[in-house]
Amino acid sequence: MSVLVDDDTRVVVQGITGGEGEFHAGQMIEYGTNVVAGAVPGRGGEEVHGVPVYDTVSRAAEAENADASVVLVPPAFAADALFEALDSPVDLVVAITEGIPAQDMAKVYKRLSETDTHLIGPNCPGVITPGEAKLGILPGNIFSSGNVGLISRSGTLTYQVVDNLTDRGLGQTTAIGIGGDPIIGTDFVDALSLFEDDPATDAIVMCGEIGGSDEEEAAEYIDANMDTPVAGFIAGRTAPPGKRMGHAGAIVSGSGAGTAESKIEALSEAGVPVGDTPEEVADNVEELL
């Protein structure tokens, strides 16, 4: 079992004719992902890796019966690509693009709230169900199939923690890189609830980092709603405070929130063991299982 994606997922790649789009579509196909179409305005009728390209996401979804989209479109055009995906009949949109202007994302987020679509990202490594499908740029070879769900705000930290898990024989149901941008689609709470409902997921790893209050909210949610045990990790304990924090931003979030201490404390209080190192996270998962 898995959440969000499996070997039935039929994927459209938006931006498949670009450098990143073409490379990673190839990697996804090689991994076994069911990539059924590409979507690039003005490039309909072409083929990339043997996959037909359509001018619009709607046409791609309709012609190939696609139900998910991966967005590998440059930042200046990414918001438009996301609006298009949300306005077509796909249930899942995975936005890899880094550097989308925050105000664009606020508008996308608003539109997202009016749909039933899951948006993962932006600025994320994607979603993978090991052995079945990967939607994004994650290196497939480090993952293995198993009963641990993984949620992370950071791409490379995801890889590190997965490596520690896989090394230990702790395979994964699905790993979700939710992305580290200020405004994202699926957040920790959404992803936790997906895993909570997945009978194949027996433990969850949640990798957070400094900034924002998503981890604190996740801790509250875990405490109140979760039976599946969760192990945590928080990056940035030694980061210097306030380096990028805008003045008004600090007023909104309050100066105490967002620190590693605040997140670790909240998670610990919710019964989530927080490892000091990725190795310790794997130790904790072993104990929870």
Added chain:
Amino acid sequence: MRLHEYQAKEVFAEAGLPTPDAELAESTDEVLAAADSIGYPVAVKAQVHVGGRGKAGGIELVESDDEARAAADSILGMDLKGYTVERVLVEAAVDFVDELYVGVTMDRGEGKPVAMVSSEGGVNIEEVAEENPEAIAREHVDPAFGMHPYQARRAVYDAGVEDDVASDVAGVLSTLYDLWADSDAEDTEVNPVMVTSDREVVCADAVMNIDDDALFRHPDLAEMEEAAAEDDLEAKANEYGFDYVRLEGNVGIIGNGAGLVMTTLDLVDYYGGAPANFLDIGGGAKAERVANALDMVFSDENVDSVVFNIFGGITRGDEVAQGINDAIAQFDELPKPIVVRLAGTNAEEGMEILNTDALDVEETLEGAVQRAVEHAGGEGQ
């Protein structure tokens, strides 16, 4: 990208916000000439990118040539939290009876813009937010519609702004919101908005931060970017386009992806060492970028060892290995020991080409960090 106060005030004035008469000055003579043309009393305000300028002695109110000369002499050239003051804004002093706070920013938790007004302006508004959050009226805005005029009015009345100036303050808030939206700002703020004894409203300060990711559609604002007087290393990092933060320790850290680099810092600390820097080479780095990163870290004389931690996803291990080889080829002997840990995409290919004679290669993150800490004379474990 943060605009200087004088730049933000120009943008605000063009948008029709009431700002005091002001001139930029770079010398004592220019300060005196500006004060003369504006008329005393004036405020002499340091133009550097730091908060709390007033408390740190970077803003002085002067009423005569002698006082202006003394203020100019003390502020120009002064060191304000690590930044040298090269310019001051000479601005007509406002005779005020009330100070308000007005600002617009993104509430990331809500995924929406938020407009804020407080009648407790002129002070450290972050402290107000912490100790008395009800003193700040907040209005969330639907980004698709923009702020409706009634929302600006509601925020102003909720904040307890006095009736006779409420409409003017609501006007300031509306304009700040439009500026925020039109310029892809992270925040637009005025603290304080001053209310004069004749019940006029004046923007006595101006803060404007633009979203770097959106600068591509604001070439006019991008042009305003001025290299701040940061230290040499941070200037170099800007040139190379790295996310770099200088720290106090002696273990240099290079990695890919903010989360992994932060984790590497945390582990250095955990194993008894002290990180010298945060350096994220970003995703998909090619050989030249890797070589630049090493050059950066070697330029910091506090660095006693370097840990290179790469977990390739979009970044390819062979590219990174080539970059490391290129960077160390210029040395007969490495100035400082380098520990490399290479995993993920094309890591095996990378390990094959990596010049392992000159480098310490470790298989695990934990092992690499411990080695680097030992090299730097830390405890290890």
